[in-house]
Amino acid sequence: MPILGIDLGTTNSLAGLIEKGRPRLCTGEDGSTLIPSVVSFDKDFHPCIGIDAKKALATESKRTLYSVKRFMGRGRADIVHWEQQLPFDLSPSDAHMVRFAIGEKTYTPIEISALILAKLKRLSEEQFGAKIDKAVITVPAYFNDAQRQATKFAGELAGLEVVRIINEPTAACLAYGLHKKATGTIAVFDLGGGTFDISILHVKQGVFEVLATNGDTALGGDDFDHEIALHLRTAIVETTGRDPWSSVETRTALLVESERIKRALTDAPEVCFSWNGFEKQVSRQQMDQWLVPILKRVEGPCNQCLSDAHLQKQQLSEVILVGGSTRMPFVQKYVRELFSKDPINTLNPDEVVAVGATVQANILSGQQGGMLLLDVIPLTLGIETIGGTTSAIIARNTTIPVSASQQFSTYVDGQTSVEIHVLQGERDLAQDNRSLARFQLKNLPPMPAGIPKIEVEFVIDANGILSVSASEQRSGQTASLTVNPSYGLSAEEVEKMLSEAYANAESDFDKRFLIESKTSGESLVRAARKSLKQGSHLIGQAERDNIERAIAELEAALSSSSDYKLIRKKIEHLEQSSRHFAELLINDAMASALKGKNLANPAEDP
């Protein structure tokens, strides 16, 4: 069974696998490999996902969720500064996990992402003709542990075992390496819809070693759109006195329009912006000026990344551009100046991450010999020590799998237990870092302060899963856990979510397909019967019998089966059986038309 490679993006999602050595991505209803990461709910709360949901953005802004990736693994407190920008509502309850409020229901970012993943799964199963229950999913390199676990959990809800979480810039590098036998020191500059990553890799003889990685998980094309919208809003307010920010619909519409302008200015030097009678010319130069302060935010992470990799920018052999936002001429120019190098953008920046995911999926299937990925942890791991400081145990950019330990002791005479508080981040104070987990080492025999020898060991496996264990040498007491943050949910809630998701996802989707397939099947039967009636003189008995048999089989499936896959099969079978007949019918109809005669009288009933 193949493993699916998935790019779960802020703006668009893609999925695929390697077939006969070449990457192949599934397509949505519009034939594009990009499936918008948008989910819209109708009044009965049936979800619509992808291109059709995107159409509902401006009209149903309160029931349409987008850029949900920005909320993964985040609590309400984390998003306070951009909460104002959102057209949809957040539920007032949760401190640990953001919840979207739609009508009287609430949804978590994980559930929404799961819907998107389930759609990708379904499209891929249909188009590649194989059952899929495993996947490799990409995340921004700078995602912390909570954000990664949230992504994994979303996969599980969608019915996928996530065998690996892989970093997006690394995936892009794999795609580039597949495309061109790469060797050298490569920087990947990944600016997508919501996140920015910079990674530096060393590639040689099929080994892709990540040297360092850095980024900003809240910086991307969405911020460009927002900045443009703010400038346009000012112009509108000054000229017309009306404020587009005053209603959710107009605010969203302005954001959508700003995105359109941004993309149009990639190819044209100037575009016209019109809004309810107000008109303004916007030039590319002007827009670039507006966006400079936002793009400047990439400099810090880029310099830090070079420093962590112990490299000067001259030592890089290539800079690869990834992510839709790198299409903008202004971003390309900025990168060229920042690295004193012409960046490479020969691969489709929208597809390259997904292609990389398919490569890693292939490696993990044992099908891609000769390629190996050595990745790193992006953020320092440590524990809280006396005074509320963080003691680092594994430094950021350490290659995984890895294990490391440190010795600690007690600070109070007679202390019989210690709390191990696991943290992730670069700050000195524990409160400024991300809390991953807490556990206790109990039943220590009372000893004077400073005497116990407590060894804390961190182990990260090849999948990036962290296990922490603690032991006191003198007494032999031990305690351990595998870090599995539940972001504020109890174990019961998590289990309930999982089982509900499996039940609902399957039945909701199956129900919809069944309806769709039955409708197509029924109209095909009607059309086939009609054609046979009118054109049977064009074909022989054997062919006629064949077609009749196919019609009968389809009718049987339609009336008795609730398996949409069977119905689809029978539809295909009938279409195949009558293909030759259909051609003859068309030729005959044309010939008759030319003679002034028609094959079928529209007055006759089918």
Place this chain on the structure above:
Amino acid sequence: MLKKAVGVEVHFPHSQLACWKCRAAPSDLPVCSRCGAVQDFPDGLSHYETLGLGPSLALNEEELRNHYYALCRELHPDQHIDKESRQSIYSLRWTTAINKAYQILRDPIQRSQYVLQLHQVDTAQLKPALPFKLAETYLDLQSDGPMGKEIFEDFKKEMLAEIVKNEQQWDPIARQFDSGVDRPSVLRQLAQYMANQKILSAMANDLNKRWKE
């Protein structure tokens, strides 16, 4: 088998145990040369032994990297996913140890510290030997108020020159270490080098911080 697959010179110790799969004894490490099964990672291997290297101080970093990549290609858990779970576990243990060994040995400073540790040389007692004038200027700058830019730039140049001069000591020491000749004396020199290097980088860091203020 590993030697051929890896394509580089490797010297791994033998295991104390027989191969768990084909019973060949004593088993090779990390991979049985008869049946190709990955063996468990034994306790007590040094970083050098973990990488199948001789205990050299003057390692060429490019060669070391190629060596590391070759080992990863053979032993990384991703290459053993569809094997018996025992091989998956053993390959994970080997790769974890290899990553740690590579992290220490690839950096000349950490490698030197490790070598001193292996030879149980006590570095705590050593006094760093710096040019008197340099130490004097540094102490003066510490006690005065804000320093003038010119004085600072001059001192910084001197410091950098001293750091470079010290760094150049390392190469001949490393090569002498590898030759095995007069080991005790070489170890003393190495320890002295490390003490000097430590104080110089501490001074440089301190100056950078002060200048930023």
